Amino acid sequence: MTPYQAMFSARFRSLLQYRAAAIAGFCTQIFWGLIRMMIFSAFYAGVQEPMPMDLRQVIAYVWLGQAFFTMIPLRPDRDVEGLIRSGNVAYEMLRPVDQYNLWYSRAIATCLAPMSLRAVPILLISLVAGWLYWPGWLPLAGCAVSMLAAALLSAAFCTLLTITMFWTISGRGIMVIASILAYTLSGIMIPLPFFPDSMQWLLNALPFRGLIDVPFRICTGSIAAGQVPMEIASQLAWTAVLVLAGRMLLARSVRRVVVQGG
Amino acid sequence: MMNSLRLYWRLVGVAFRCQMQYRASFVLFTIGHFLSSGMEIVSIWALFARFKSLGGWQLPEVAFFYGLINLSFALAEGIGRGFDTFSNLVKSGDFDRLLLRPRGLALQVSAPEVQFLRTGRLLQGLLVLAWAAGKLHVARSIPRVGLTLFAIVGGACLFYGLFVLQATMAFWSTETLELMNTVTYGGTETGQYPISIYKPWFRRFFTFVVPIACVTYFPALGVLGRSDAVAGSPSWFHWIAPAIGVAFLAASFRAWCFGVRHYCSTGS
Numbered sequence: 001m002t003p004y005q006a007m008f009s010a011r012f013r014s015l016l017q018y019r020a021a022a023i024a025g026f027c028t029q030i031f032w033g034l035i036r037m038m039i040f041s042a043f044y045a046g047v048q049e050p051m052p053m054d055l056r057q058v059i060a061y062v063w064l065g066q067a068f069f070t071m072i073p074l075r076p077d078r079d080v081e082g083l084i085r086s087g088n089v090a091y092e093m094l095r096p097v098d099q100y101n102l103w104y105s106r107a108i109a110t111c112l113a114p115m116s117l118r119a120v121p122i123l124l125i126s127l128v129a130g131w132l133y134w135p136g137w138l139p140l141a142g143c144a145v146s147m148l149a150a151a152l153l154s155a156a157f158c159t160l161l162t163i164t165m166f167w168t169i170s171g172r173g174i175m176v177i178a179s180i181l182a183y184t185l186s187g188i189m190i191p192l193p194f195f196p197d198s199m200q201w202l203l204n205a206l207p208f209r210g211l212i213d214v215p216f217r218i219c220t221g222s223i224a225a226g227q228v229p230m231e232i233a234s235q236l237a238w239t240a241v242l243v244l245a246g247r248m249l250l251a252r253s254v255r256r257v258v259v260q261g262g
Numbered sequence: 263m264m265n266s267l268r269l270y271w272r273l274v275g276v277a278f279r280c281q282m283q284y285r286a287s288f289v290l291f292t293i294g295h296f297l298s299s300g301m302e303i304v305s306i307w308a309l310f311a312r313f314k315s316l317g318g319w320q321l322p323e324v325a326f327f328y329g330l331i332n333l334s335f336a337l338a339e340g341i342g343r344g345f346d347t348f349s350n351l352v353k354s355g356d357f358d359r360l361l362l363r364p365r366g367l368a369l370q371v372s373a374p375e376v377q378f379l380r381t382g383r384l385l386q387g388l389l390v391l392a393w394a395a396g397k398l399h400v401a402r403s404i405p406r407v408g409l410t411l412f413a414i415v416g417g418a419c420l421f422y423g424l425f426v427l428q429a430t431m432a433f434w435s436t437e438t439l440e441l442m443n444t445v446t447y448g449g450t451e452t453g454q455y456p457i458s459i460y461k462p463w464f465r466r467f468f469t470f471v472v473p474i475a476c477v478t479y480f481p482a483l484g485v486l487g488r489s490d491a492v493a494g495s496p497s498w499f500h501w502i503a504p505a506i507g508v509a510f511l512a513a514s515f516r517a518w519c520f521g522v523r524h525y526c527s528t529g530s
Contacts, residue, residue, distance in 0.1 A: 024440035031444040034464070035451055042459035043313045051312065173287075176294030180301060189305045194312050 003097045004105040011109035022117040029122055033066040037131065052193035057220040060133060061191050063126040064216045067119040070111060071150055071211050072182045073157035075175045076165050077106055084165045093254065100247050103162055107155035135219050142228040143219035149235035153210050156242035157182070163246055166253035187213030193222070207238035266369055273373035281378050288379065295382025303328060303390055306454070317459045322397035323486060324455060329391025330410070330478050331453035334417025335446075336384040342422040344375035348429035358527050367522060368515065371429070398486070406485050409501060413481035416504025417453075420477050421446060423507070423514035430514070433521040445472045453478040458492040465492070476506040 001009075037059055044055040053061070080103060083089040093099065126132040135143065157178075164174055183189055185208035192203050192213045203209055214231050217223040223231060281288060306328065310321040339346070348371060351357040360370045391410075400406065428442040449472060457465050457479040469475040483490055484500030 027441055028444050028448070031448050032451070035448060035460075038460045038464065039455060042317050042455075043309060046315060046317060047313050173290050173294065176291070176298060180294070180298045183298075184301045184304065189301065190308060195308050196311055 003095075004101050007102055008105040008109045011106050012113045022114070025114075026118055026121055029066045029069075029118065030125065033063055033122075033126075033131075036062045053191060053217075053220070053222050056133065057222050058191060059131050060126075060220045061187075061216050061222075063122065063131045064219060065188050065212065067122040067126070068115060068147070068212070068215075069188055070114040070118065071147075071154050072186055072188060073107075073111070073154045073161065073178065073211075075158075075178070076162040077103065077110065077158065080106070080162050081165050089257070099254070100159065100243075100250050104155055104159045104243070104246075107158040107162070108151060110158065111151050111154045135221060138225055139218055139221055142225070142232070143215050146215035146218050146228070146232050146235065149232050149239065150211050150215050153207065153235055153239045153242070156239050156246060157211075160242055160246040160249070163249045163253060166257060182208055182211065185209065186211040187216065191216070193217075207242070210235040210238055266366055269365065270369055270373050273369075274376045277374055277376045278378055291379050292382045292385075295380065296386050297382075299332065299383045300386045302454070303386075316455070318491075319456050319459075322394045323482075325390050325394035326398065326486070327456060327478055327482055328454045329387050329394055330413055330482065331417060331450050331474075332383055332387030333391065333414045334477060335421050335450045336380050336387055337414070337418035338421030338425065340377045340380040340384070341418075342372060342425040343377045344372040345422075345425040345429040347375065349432035352432045352525075355527055357525070361525075368518070400486055409481050409484050409504075412504045413477055413485075416481070416507030417474075417477035418507075419511040420473065420507035421449070423511035424449070424472070426511070426514040426518050430518045430521040433525050449474045456482070458490075469493075473506045473510060476503040480504075 040058050040062065041055065044051070044058075080089070083092060092102075095102075123132065161174055161178055168174055185192075185203060185206055187209060192209055193200075195203060203213075210231075214223070214235060218228055218231065303325070306324060307321065310316070310324070316324065351360070351371070360367055363370060395402070424442065424446050428446075431442070449468065452460070452464075452468055453474045457468060457475045460468075465475070480490075480495065480500045480503035483495075484497065484503075489497065490500075
């Protein structure tokens with residue numbers, strides 16, 4: 001096992017410990033999903049014009065969102081933030097491993113572990129209740145690949161946020177900004193096609209849609225099968241860009257970091 | 263009583279000065295809070311741009327609901343944070359120290375924790391409410407403004423009451439508290455829209471169990487001069503409904519006192 005795999009599995013297992021929190025979180029997710037489903041149903045009840053998605057697709061989108069909302073990178077890694085603030089990050093740097101890969105593996109685990117706890121029961125319930133429908137093998141496969149790409153993208157975001165801690169020390173400000181951007185532009189609040197048509201080019205040009213909107217729309221069939229490879233390629237390209245940016249930023253911060261103490 | 267009130271203000275003053283020590287952080291956090299809670303209204307706006315109307319309601323009316331509930335919640339969250347985080351006091355055993363002091367417990371729990379950082383949501387709710395008031399085709403009159411204020415106060419009392427209930431539950435269990443988020447944050451989300459758009463069981467829950475409808479939907483009907491299309495409630499009721507929020511707070515404090523009497527410390 002490489003150190004990165006070890007870091008991934010340790011982080012993953014430690015996050016699985018919070019089961020009581022997961023149960024409470026599960027109930028909260030269901031409740032919110034119900035509210036949002038009712039709001040959308042009410043909007044659709046009186047509509048004549050054609051909409052960018054039909055109600056069935058929107059409901060599936062809402063429940064996928066409830067299942068996979070941890071995909072959104074809200075905050076820098078708390079533990080690493082603490083390390084940087086206390087100066088203990090110096091020990092991290094002494095280790096004979098690649099710093100970026102180590103933090104990146106942590107970020108992937110942080111993204112996937114809560115998901116595996118929360119997503120499975122919510123998906124099951126929504127399938128039984130008929131809120132989700134069987135998308136067919138091809139969209140499902142596309143969605144699975146795209147979801148994986150989303151996890152890689154999300155982890156790249158997270159790691160980048162973590163690295164900015166070298167400059168800002170307190171994660172609060174960056175957390176607020178990141179969460180505003182990620183929440184609004186990823187599609188978790190409302191599916192992106194509902195934003196005005198004049199804004200769509202901007203949403204398409206930004207990386208945030210790769211976190212939520214792309215995999216969900218592949219799954220609900222709102223993105224045509226022919227476009228799926230391009231969409232996934234764009235997710236991966238953004239991941240590469242963010243990883244490179246993160247690596248460069250890390251290299252610069254390592255050069256200028258001053259750790260206090262004896 | 264006067265003594266307690268003076269003490270309360272002094273403690274709040276201390277909290278204020280303490281939070282103002284980090285002025286830049288305060289300003290940034292307020293802006294961030296303003297923006298992040300403001301994203302919600304952006305998505306409501308986007309939906310209305312697509313769908314035009316929601317079950318017979320227009321954007322300015324929904325914005326009015328939105329302003330009401332967000333102001334109420336921001337007030338309650340700012341003043342009642344001590345109860346929101348009360349489970350920490352119980353878990354750490356620090357509540358024992360409060361019990362030893364010859365002052366009211368509610369005062370000791372709430373006053374030092376008053377939060378001024380929530381100004382962001384408050385401002386945002388105020389702005390949306392002002393925008394809605396400008397757009398609505400409703401004659402502005404003193405009774406209507408009065409009812410709006412009454413609804414905000416009633417709503418703040420209701421949310422405060424929910425925080426107090428959450429604190430009461432902490433006497434027995436500190437594990438299930440996240441569930442209360444469904445009625446506090448979930449209640450805010452629900453109250454942003456007229457309650458008439460929801461399913462009947464859901465409407466009943468937020469009218470009779472957690473009376474969010476009494477501090478948003480009914481008074482808003484009174485202010486907007488509309489009649490109740492789903493439940494057929496009489497219009498005089500719309501003008502007194504927020505009182506139920508105040509009564510809810512009173513009942514919550516009774517429950518809390520009961521909890522205090524049954525409190526067993528966590529130990530040393």
